Amino acid sequence: MDTKRLIIVAVGGQGNLLASKVLGEAALLSDVPVKMSEIHGMAQRGGVVESAVVFGDAQSTIISDGEADVLVGFEPSETLRALNKCKANTVVITNTAPLPPFTVSLGIGVYPDMDELKTLIKAKTSRFISFNGIELAKEAGNVMSLNIVLLGALIQTGVLPLTADSVKKAIETTTKQAFVETNLKAFELGFQAAVNA
């Protein structure tokens, strides 16, 4: 089976671990070999968190610079920061609602201009899907469903060897019972956003 490599970047607390878990469960349901790697611990205190998910026959669980087939960013400046993981034919999906780090409030750094950010990512990759995922998560009924909104868009791209049905099934078995309905709605909204992008 072809190897497909996915990088997810987020800010600690945005729910990226659950997103990769849902994908892993969907792969298990679909008999697709899957391996993942993530960083826990101090980084989770508001720092940058990164998950790598490798589908197919590779044995490595991490992804080198320039070798991701698809990048999903939960926060736009973090998506830009992770461009080193991409190559010319990488598909990039990002939420556009910014979460500026406190270094910006302190005046130590300047948050990138959103138009410039989009132009840069678009120019360096093969397909770029960007939308305000926070608004869609709110529309689905819970701002914490941003992770599932982005999974919807990710599955729409067709890069991964996973069907929408298998991911929805994994959402039902993996996410908290009380949020399943919201999450399924979030998945659909994200999927549609990618269709329209």
Add this chain to the structure above:
Amino acid sequence: MHKLLTDNPGQKMLLLGNEAIARGAIEAGVAIGSTYPGTPSSEISLALFQMSHESDLYFEYSTNEKVALEVAAGAANSGVRTMCMMKHVGLNVAADPLMTLAYVGVTAGLVILVADDPFMFSSQNEQDNRYYGKISGLPILEPSSVEEAKEMVPYAFDLSEQLKEPVILRTTTRINHSTGIVELKDIPQRVTKGSFIKDPMRCVTVPAVSRSLHVKLLKNIKKAEEIANKSEFNFIEGQGPWGIVCNGVSYNYVADAIKDLDIGDKTKILRIGFSHPMPAALVKQFIKGCEKILVVEEGEPYMEEMVKVFDQEEKLNVPIQGKADELFSRLYEFNPAQVRQNIATYFDVPYTAPPVTDLADVPEIPQRPPNLCAGCSHRATFYAIKQAAEGMDTIYPTDIGCYTLGFLPPMAMGDFLICMGSSVSSSCGFSQATDQKVISFIGDSTFFHSGITGLVNAVFNNHNFTLVILDNGTTAMTGHQPNPGVDAELFNMSGNGRVSIEALVKAIGVQHVSVIKPYKLKKSIAAIKEALDFEGVSVVISQEMCTLFAKSNKMLKPRAFYVSDKCKNHRKCISTFTCPAFSIQGDFPVIDPDTCVGCAVCAQICPENAILPLKK
């Protein structure tokens, strides 16, 4: 029921490496577990802790790794299978019992799991714990994948019982925090009680006894080497004149690289999973079939040195390299592309690395270091101390926990840190060797772990500093574990004792002890000033529950605050307090009501009293 107790052999499950190891412990019939939590090992103990609530498995959070290993030593010498887990530096704390327990041995299986952290994702160093095998003489096993990690646990227990000594199972972060699909096996009946049979000539290490025990240990190393030579975890794959010796996650990168470079017909791999003692006969046989050899291992040249020794012993003179300027570094972790490139370079395989995206035109992206949470009591304590110590020439020795983040600006309160407990003891040295004001920080769990002896030392030797004990009612950084000072009911525990930090500190003989509630800024500053004025050892205990933990226990009724139009944009809230609930919007500070937990410290800092509670 806990998912890791699922009794359905053959079922496939997606598990985190640490969960797979915990499941391996269940499949090995482990009946007793002990630990001090530490990333990247923490989820193993978390799983065992949770399972102990619904089974006859006994599990405890011990006060530190030395204690945990001694608990385990007692249990495993009573005929009960026991597992003791810790992060890599934890084994330094437990090194004292380890070295002599290797002489004494065990009567039932004892596996010591140590999790190394190459790249130091959440550690103070990246020491390579394989050398503990050499220094202690104990066997070391190292898995390459999540699935293998689970399989190695029962093997490690069998090996431990065969040799009647502890076995070290060594992982790295990329095993602990990788996820893979594993297949469940049978769960045997746990043997939860045994008995201790007196055997002073083995168990009481007076010099005359130890002299014979060392002889036994050396014999055991020979025996272990024979087992390692035939172990299923040391294997040769492929055929050809180029040899690659690898271990752990490096094996995966090597296997992928051989495929990517299409050199499968020229290359063979020796994967070492049983790495101490090194399987001499197997390695020598491997060397004999190679024209040249590359050793691929993260960390120190542990295997490389041994492979070179074996080559020399057999006078084979096969070129062997691993750590070198143009090849692998002893620094950090490896990655697949780096291993692919180095294999191509060493064996002279034509290979062009894929083009790297040109990022020259990407603007500088603001850094996002980790930060204390909104409403974190540590931030409030740091702020209060900063006010109380204004104008003083201070030294702030700090310790290991979330509060280490206080070293970042604008607090910049963290000047010295080497290991757990070093805040207190190093303060003794700083206060003796300087005339600066020494104020040190330690968390509740770290204080129990290794701060107490330093404080006894400070009282006994009459040092002069203020120790601030940040008591947030849990071991927060590693994922909210209990410690001896906590309310055990919050952790679903019953029958536990509770140690009062205040009573303990007073009993040690500290003459000036005060307890503050850090959200009450004025009172806290006044109490800290008194402590700083005291000549001798003073202790300030800052008590406020971790906000994340309070939130998860539904003990927090957040009442968000907002910046009203009285704001004159001094931005003192942002420049001196840096709570992540704040941001600048439209050139004015605003508070995100979803993030704010209503600690109200910013409201006490604002010179215009412009920060007010939102009306419900």
